Amino acid sequence: MEIKKQGSYLVVTINNGDSITESLEKTIRTYGIIDGIVSGFGYSSMLQLGAMEKVDPLFYNKQVYEELITINNITGFVSNRSWHIHMQITDKEFNQSGGHFIAGVAWMDTYITINVLKTE
Template sequence: MKNNSKVWYVTGASQGLGLTLVKKLLESGYRVAATSRNAQNLKQAVGVIDTERFLPLVVDLNNPDCVNESIQQTIAAFGNIDVVVNNAGYGMMGAVEEIAEQDIRKIFDVNVLSAVNVVKGVLPFMRKQQSGYIVNVGSVAGFVGAPGWSVYSATKAAIAAFSEVLALDVKEFGIKVTVAEPSGFRTGFLTENSLANINTGIEGYEAVKAARERYLAGNGKQPGDPDKASAILIELAESKEPPLHLYLGQDAYKRASEKIATMAAELEAWKNTSISADFQ
């Protein structure tokens, strides 16, 4: 199979959407550098050993030196990096007062700071080549949250805000940015681990408890198709004008559009109060 021109760098590639994307990229002839915490698990999951097109990397995404080394390895192997997909991340559900501080810091480290580290590492190369495409995988939860997902939603809201301003900063270099914001996909994301920290000893929080039961009951039945999402991401990378925000899944579209309408109505209802805060 001939190589397609673009080189992809994908984080969190040993499972979920990242794994599906890497497989589809390799099937399509792209060259792919993929990161995981365990190289053997990554190789087994991908099932392709082709050193000409596939570079599995063990990377601690919260260690900038390790990230930079992996980027240098990718450049050495393939010559450049055209597309970065910051996919690494995980979910966590629970009432905020029950979630330990170290767990909050950890999820921000993985879901937010790791993406920032990768972007910081790759930008010097993309600026030099005056091109590039960065896809940060967020979530519809970063815009429209559900009960019990406050900390997780905060990490994904941070990714969305980071992506928005990053797009402004790097536009002059020919670099494009998209934040992909899916709803429920059948990727193994929704596990007991992500739903475990909830209401073990606090009375109330009925909305959170009910939401947890709904998510558990729907696990494995999510409407989102990771194969289709991966195909969309590949198509976006070939687009001249990819969107800044892309909601993936009918549920994501519905939730986002309803919130936008609600926000617009509230903004107008409180317009006079808003503008009254200025000096007259």
């Protein structure tokens, strides 16, 4: 993982084989991010997304992709040091899907930009 800082922005490059979840959480801890806006794109070799199935109690129906996936869009936020991210994806047959990001592994490089709004 590589991080470049420019003003209030962090550009996080998550390298091939790295956990997207762990990289995001490490960035939040290292930079003391309390609130921020998240965007990005990239590729994944394993991705787990969820779609809300029930509200009370909150439950996500999960889908696991264990193939090369193009991540067309990453969007979300960091609020009170916790992240909430959604992704739009395309598989090799151009089938598109999306949902709440749960976990994933980067393939090639995946890029996440965090506009940091508040730090410790």
